Amino acid sequence: MKSKKKSKKNSSGTIQQNNGVYKKQMLLFLAAVILWLVTDVVLHLPGIKDAVARFFIRFTLNSAVIFGKMLFLPVESTAFPFITVDGYIMQIVMECTAYNFYVFVFYLSLFSPVSWKEKIKTLIIFLLAVFIINNLRFITVGYIGKYSENMFHLVHDYLWNILFGFLVFIIWAWRYNVNKQ
Numbered sequence: 001m002k003s004k005k006k007s008k009k010n011s012s013g014t015i016q017q018n019n020g021v022y023k024k025q026m027l028l029f030l031a032a033v034i035l036w037l038v039t040d041v042v043l044h045l046p047g048i049k050d051a052v053a054r055f056f057i058r059f060t061l062n063s064a065v066i067f068g069k070m071l072f073l074p075v076e077s078t079a080f081p082f083i084t085v086d087g088y089i090m091q092i093v094m095e096c097t098a099y100n101f102y103v104f105v106f107y108l109s110l111f112s113p114v115s116w117k118e119k120i121k122t123l124i125i126f127l128l129a130v131f132i133i134n135n136l137r138f139i140t141v142g143y144i145g146k147y148s149e150n151m152f153h154l155v156h157d158y159l160w161n162i163l164f165g166f167l168v169f170i171i172w173a174w175r176y177n178v179n180k181q
Contacts, residue, residue, distance in 0.1 A: 032107040056097035067135035085142020098134040
């Protein structure tokens with residue numbers, strides 16, 4: 001009889017402990033989301049917006065061209081902020097740079113409930129994944145746009161944003177699961 005009461009106490013204590021851990025993790029996640037939103041607002045302030053946009057657009061343009069050349073693909077830029085993939089010309093704007101994902105994964109890594117060593121590892125994995133996927137996105141939508149303008153907009157506006165969201169979630173879930181073991 002005593003052992004049953006004791007096990008009920010232990011399971012109740014475990015549930016309360018798990019709830020506390022869950023609440024802490026949710027608060028950390030909420031802090032990451034709030035800081036991401038605040039940073040996004042700051043990056044769009046009138047005195048800052050143009051310089052930030054030029055930085056991210058130039059970085060994205062140059063990296064996409066270099067990435068394409070490394071893959072021996074016909075990717076070039078003859079004028080800022082335009083990129084050409086196999087003859088299809090696209091203009092890069094701030095939203096094309098994946099800056100939102102770079103900022104979000106920074107805060108998501110910073111506020112993850114793991115050691116600093118694991119936070120840095122996760123941040124590096126996130127940044128490399130966003131960098132590589134964003135460069136592949138330019139090449140892919142360039143080829144799609146060359147053959148179908150309608151398909152270009154569908155893939156550019158919807159598919160890649162959904163894929164980026166899944167990418168971030170999958171990496172976060174993977175890294176968090178690895179770190180819990």
